[in-house]
Amino acid sequence: MPAQDRTGGYDRHAYEPFAVTVDLAVLTVRDGVLHVLLVERGQEPHIGRWALPGGFLLPHESAETAARRELAEETGLADVAGPHLEQLRTYSDPGRDPRMRVVSVAFTALLPDAPEPRGGGDAAQARWLPYGAPGPLAFDHDRILADAHDRVGAQLEYRSVATAFCPPEFTLGELQQVYETVWDTALDRPNFRRKVLATHGFVEPVPGAARLTGGRGKPAALYRAGTATTLHPPLLRPSREGRPA
Amino acid sequence: MPAQDRTGGYDRHAYEPFAVTVDLAVLTVRDGVLHVLLVERGQEPHIGRWALPGGFLLPHESAETAARRELAEETGLADVAGPHLEQLRTYSDPGRDPRMRVVSVAFTALLPDAPEPRGGGDAAQARWLPYGAPGPLAFDHDRILADAHDRVGAQLEYRSVATAFCPPEFTLGELQQVYETVWDTALDRPNFRRKVLATHGFVEPVPGAARLTGGRGKPAALYRAGTATTLHPPLLRPSREGRPA
């Protein structure tokens, strides 16, 4: 492919081809612990290390399409309706892959509790591992994962993404556990309940349904995700006092 | 460059090389009107249309480096300390450029009022134009620009980015005009003042300095940007009531 020189807009320089990939930070909450979908590398570099799932863009794919395809291949279950998938940012440092120049578009995906992935015919099997558990990840994936965690934590405040971690019908206790797990904070239950119910469109009750939370305690009412995507008023994290930056 | 087949992590498929560019949504507030830095296309496709400035990544550049270089080339003044520059998202739809496959990493840049750009030796001269004025932009740049506007509007609520639109020393009236311009809403002046001053680290007073706002009225006190990057409490947009989504 010949280098081009074009003027006006973004086409001023001769261009260099790059490899473009997607990387996926797939998160779920299992028993109050944040888990990440990871694959073990079978090749150099970083052989034996854990890495985020991902892969190259096919010639006619957008990054979003490629991310959804990779997610389906990796978990074998993402095809149905598709989980919450959102572009995080793009990582393009030269040297982030020692072999060659790779520009990677990272995504976050949020799934309800942990269906164990069945490898979709690929050699490398994906597994759920607790966030932060498996030492340093390959490439710059620690950075990507930390950015994903930050982003999701921030979005819980003003977006209704927490329901993406929950099954179609869920209790307010389960929803609260999502917040507590991602934020790593304990929340007051009556206050959490009051705020969630006061936020229009966040959740809507399932009439007459209740679930036993595992046996013990009073059965909880069930709710479905509402139609709102932004929360008004926002559900702010507790006590950032004294943390100016 | 040979196609590769690697397993584990994001290296499962043979890869296709792509052209990678950066696009810049450079915003400023001039006389209460949001302005965008645009260049006129001198070639097909979209000849004569306005487009966002941008260009190809050089072989050893990250997207951030390329964005800063393009901004400096385009305005001729971004080299000093560098303006607020932030990655927006990556646009990768096949067909977004009719000539070939181009993946573009978009950035937003915020500048204080409008130093008229001096073209840095390039043929296409960049110009400030009012947001929304110059009809449809080339490629998918309308979408990118709208996304940038949305993002900046949202960030004004909980980040201290508004000061990036202001000169090093500014009045609260100027800061308020940034909010009013980006949000396209009128704000109550005493209430705005109260909230800004109550938010720790947002602004700090310049002792004993005052500026005449152009002649008329009581002279306003001057402030500098504070050290905080996030606003506590946030400065929420007025009245989203009745707008559930």
Next chain:
DNA sequence: CTCTTAATAGTCACTACGACTATAAAGAGG
């Protein structure tokens, strides 16, 4: 001087929120 303009000070009612206490409804263990 007076009028206009803009900055700044202050008031008041209402909402939202953190920290509580209280009650209800289930299972567990005797």
Next chain:
DNA sequence: CCTCTTTATAGTCGTAGTGACTATTAAGAG
């Protein structure tokens, strides 16, 4: 069956934050 534990849900109270105001101050214009 009764009590203890567990979890969900209801409600209270003081305080902080906010929208809608009114009032005052300090400048230039005429």
